[in-house]
Amino acid sequence: MEAQAYIEQGWATDLHAPRETMRAAVARVQVPGTPELEAEGPSGAARIPSLAHRALREALQHGPALVQVPRGGYAPLVACARCRAVARCPVCSGPLALGRDGAVTCRWCGRNTANWSCPECGHTRLRMVQVGTTRTAEELGRAFPGVPVVASGAREDHGVIAGVDARPRLVIATPGAEPVADGGYWAVLLLDGAALSSRPDLGAASEAMRQWTNAAVLAHPDAPIVLLGRPHPVAAQALVRWDHAGFARRELAERAQLHLPPAWRAARLDGPRLRLEDLFEQARAAGFEVLGPVATPQHGGSAVPGAAVPGAQPPSMRGLIRAPLTRGRELAAFLQLQVREASVHREEPVRVELDPTVLW
Ligand SMILES: [Zn+2]
Ligand SMILES: [Zn+2]
Incomplete structure (x- = not known):
């Protein structure tokens, strides 16, 4: 594409x-x-x-x-054999996988789950969902x-x-x-x-x-x-x-109809609510399209990518700023200016990713 x-x-x-x-x-x-x-x-x-x-x-x-x-792997996703609820790690809620040797392990924390029982129905047998x-x-x-x-x-x-x-x-x-x-x-x-x-x-x-x-x-x-x-x-x-x-x-x-990359340019922003709201208002004033901010989705409980900002609190909000390709450079310049201003004024950092592979 x-x-x-x-x-x-x-x-x-x-x-x-x-x-x-x-x-x-x-x-x-x-x-x-x-x-x-x-x-x-x-x-x-x-x-x-x-x-x-x-x-x-x-x-x-x-x-x-x-x-x-x-x-x-062997069976990277398993579920309750009776009610079909996806089997999760009792410690971290990660998805459970079945090994060739019959061992049931958590794909997130690696712990072995010896005696799994379904929190929904109490059943203790697993079935393979993915092979x-x-x-x-x-x-x-x-x-x-x-x-x-x-x-x-x-x-x-x-x-x-x-x-x-x-x-x-x-x-x-x-x-x-x-x-x-x-x-x-x-x-x-x-x-x-x-x-x-x-x-x-x-x-x-x-x-x-x-x-x-x-x-x-x-x-x-x-x-x-x-x-x-x-x-x-x-x-x-x-x-x-x-x-x-x-x-x-x-x-x-x-993508062009939906105003999404690569037909449009999009920037994903993660940061504190007030900072994002302020930024989005300026983006709107500059004629860019704005979506959000909304609470950062927790993808199945996995780590939030925006949490990688060094020394920052995990960002709580996320939004998109979009522009047609003809205004792509303008959007990049706008974001660069905002990031620079924020660091000059020692404001809480906002994580900006231009044309991210995963939008939301
Ligand atoms: Zn069950
Ligand atoms: Zn786990």
Whole structure:
């Protein structure tokens, strides 16, 4: 999207490869829909339906196959097996993860929770909500006995693996940790599509598109690429058509309508209420758009990014100041002046981030 914004401002030009070149180089992406999955019978509802197993089996006749799994670990999120409430750490309320050895640990504080019981209903059994690379590798290892299975990712035993040779093997990797295969992969499965592309965060779909594409380009041109797990439909269709520019144009137009980056420039401010209110009044007077301030959202109880101001109290309020791209420099100059004035007058610091990746 950022690149598309440069194109639309005339700073860059789109370069297209001829259609035949693209067709020869790019693997075929399939997104099985409801009819295809229903035709598979009960396995169609599985995380890895039988059509995906068939694609892997066929690929392993020729060489390595890649399986992209959005999350590392065994079962990175678990819930009460009876009432389905997400299981949380009794000490810090962090999400609990299940390890291969059956140990239940907190993802925030690392404590082991030996005897978990559900605060909602008292039940003591857990079910897996998310399945990570380790568990996926274990399942596929059982489904393909005798085929070597390697897992690549920051949290795996061997860490991120850079490359694999052309011999048949199953490679399970988190996004960004996919090894390059000698001669390319003979099939690529992209699992849990919704986990990557349908998060409510701004830009989740384009980030998913990027991560799927980075895995897809590692495939041999004759290999099938199968995207599973209810992916965001617009992103999935753009991947099928290999139309990244069209997808970026559409996303960018949406951002322009919503006055969001990269179509607009936005600054996120964190600080004490009175300082922000004063600043926002001046921003409004200068003709900028202002949103907030409101109480800083606590993302699931995690640390507030603004709390990193040295020596300051954790900021309690947050807001946005926005400007169209044509006034972007003016907005930056305005903020710089405000920050300088505040430090001259020894006022409580406000944390300013221009074009933050996470807006709220
Ligand atoms: Zn429960
Ligand atoms: Zn904890």
